[in-house]
Amino acid sequence: MENQFKLTNSKEIIAYLAQQYPNCFTVEGEAKPLKIGIFQDIISRLDNSEVLSKTKLRAALRAYTMSWRYLHSIKEGYSRVDLDGNPHEIINQEQMEHAQQQLKESKEKAKMRFKERAKESRKITTxxxxxxxxxxxxxxxxxxxxxxxxxxxxxxxxxxxxxxxxxxxxxxxx
The missing domain is CATH 2.30.30.140 (SH3 type barrels.)
Structure with missing residues (x-):
């Protein structure tokens, strides 16, 4: 049981997935749109592996698919890929618009956090x-x-x- 859930943070989990499934996941460069239901595919391939928990995997996939580089990859007409990099369903306009909206909201939140930090920094300097x-x-x-x-x-x-x-x-x- 010494191996139980070795991977605990999202970055480690995504690096592991990129190593295991290089035609699907990447840690740098342009991300590929993932097949809907990829979580279940990973679970069935890992088959009760003690490397990571389902909860941590779900959180890592959420972080990955909400990253700006991933959201940029969601473009109408592009194919989503499975774990082996094979094309699956085509991204439609609604999915692309949803990704663009998520990206816009994420960037706005980041901008607000940056402004707050700058404001706090000015407060400290006075x-x-x-x-x-x-x-x-x-x-x-x-x-x-x-x-x-x-x-x-x-x-x-x-x-x-x-x-x-x-x-x-x-x-x-x-």
């Missing part, structure tokens, strides 16, 4: 060690003094001497 600020701890803001500023966290000292590490978004004012 703070200085020794400044007194208020932070939200629980559901109440408390007055603290900044004692250290790190890349993504700020160390603060509460009046009684206790030190806390907080995220920039928990700081509410100077």
């Amino acid at each position: 703070l200085k060690i020794g400044d007194f600020v208020k932070v939200i701890v629980g559901n109440k803001p408390i007055k603290v003094q900044i004692i250290n500023i790190e890349k993504e966290h700020i160390k603060v000292k509460v009046g009684v001497g206790m030190e806390l590490t907080v995220k920039p978004e928990h700081i509410i004012n100077k």
